[in-house]
Amino acid sequence: MIEITDLRKSFDSNDVLRGIDITIHDGETVAIIGESGCGKSVLLKHIIGLMHPDSGTVTVDGISIPDAKEEVLYALRRRIGFLFQSAALFDSMTVYENVVLGLWEAGERDEDKLREIATEKLGLVGLRGILDSKPSSLSGGMKKRVGLARALAMQPQYMFYDEPTTGLDPVTSDQIDFLILSLTERLSTTNLIVTHDLFTVNRIAKRVIYLNKGLIFFDGTPQELMQSSDRQVMQFVERFVR
Ligand SMILES: Nc1ncnc2c1ncn2[C@@H]1O[C@H](COP(=O)(O)OP(=O)(O)O)[C@@H](O)[C@H]1O
Ligand SMILES: [Mg+2]
Incomplete structure (x- = not known):
């Protein structure tokens, strides 16, 4: 509240x-x-x-x-999950790395688990098969979705x-x-x-x-x-x- x-x-x-x-x-x-x-x-x-x-x-x-x-x-x-006006993705990282960033910072290192979570959250926002893409190759709407998947990864x-x-x-x-x-x-x-x-x-x-x-x-x-x-x-x- x-x-x-x-x-x-x-x-x-x-x-x-x-x-x-x-x-x-x-x-x-x-x-x-x-x-x-x-x-x-x-x-x-x-x-x-x-x-x-x-x-x-x-x-x-x-x-x-x-x-x-x-x-x-x-x-x-x-x-608290945020979706900022600019999706605020890191262009030097892949979509996968962007989505699991918060979990990584919190100490999660199990690569299989991280990829599974990223796949699941990207699925929730309607994105598939782009784990290893770079944000610069995505449209504005897709970037927003990746930003959303990143917020959801933390189970806010x-x-x-x-x-x-x-x-x-x-x-x-x-x-x-x-x-x-x-x-x-x-x-x-x-x-x-x-x-x-x-x-x-x-x-x-x-x-x-x-x-x-x-x-x-x-x-x-x-x-x-x-x-x-x-x-x-x-x-x-x-x-x-x-
Ligand atoms: N860090 C800051 N320093 C000085 N003024 C600010 C700062 N952040 C916002 N403002 C001013 O506060 C007002 C409200 O800004 P903001 O909340 O960003 O508006 P919006 O409703 O468009 O989100 C604006 O006049 C803005 O210039
Ligand atoms: Mg504003």
């Missing part, structure tokens, strides 16, 4: 988060939406302890993130997706959406999806939080969002229907 209370963060005179309260229960799939630059990634970074708040609290499974020691954060992050309890479809063509975006949807149904992870793609929201999330001007402007179901009579919410919805 993730609990965020009165979270505030400014960069000089830029007040990015101005008092955010969110509780995310285990098993939920929550989308966080808002204009580019509104603080979605900054919020994610506070949850994983990559940024320190000016004030307010963030706890994950009862651990206070701003107060946690580096080794506690490290252990917690191993339970949480999955955080930061703009999973940004920069992909519509067909590939649809494929990634459906993949995330099938994974959220199949794995019992708690999922946070940062996006500005309302198609993604409608397909995947049961709950959507709209960040605007450093505050939570809306927290409800995607259906309620689409039917909102709030003028600012309506303007956002109109602008971001692709």
Whole structure:
């Protein structure tokens, strides 16, 4: 469970988060939406302890993130799978090496076991026969899938997706959406999806939080969002229907 209370963060005179309260229960799939630059990634970074708040609290499974020691954060992050906007693969390594990197870092050295896990996780994201390929030979959508397989290899309890479809063509975006949807149904992870793609929201999330001007402007179901009579919410919805 993730609990965020009165979270505030400014960069000089830029007040990015101005008092955010969110509780995310285990098993939920929550989308966080808002204009580019509104603080979605900054919020994610506070949850994983990559940024320190000016004030307010963030706890994950009862651990206070701003107060946690580096080794506690490290252990917690191993339970969180990330899919960053850029798939962040290492071009010098093969797909196989990229997928098992976290396991290798955690001390797993059994090559047969590692290859088996890589094959299984790549299968989950619909990729086969590319273990020994280099990321540079893959399309953008395939790189995203490899990044996803790498996150899944750690058997995460949480999955955080930061703009999973940004920069992909519509067909590939649809494929990634459906993949995330099938994974959220199949794995019992708690999922946070940062996006500005309302198609993604409608397909995947049961709950959507709209960040605007450093505050939570809306927290409800995607259906309620689409039917909102709030003028600012309506303007956002109109602008971001692709
Ligand atoms: N490390 C940083 N130092 C200064 N400003 C930052 C930093 N990270 C983010 N910001 C600013 O915070 C705001 C929110 O950024 P971000 O969370 O990345 O937006 P988005 O909603 O597009 O993910 C932006 O104005 C950005 O310039
Ligand atoms: Mg961002």
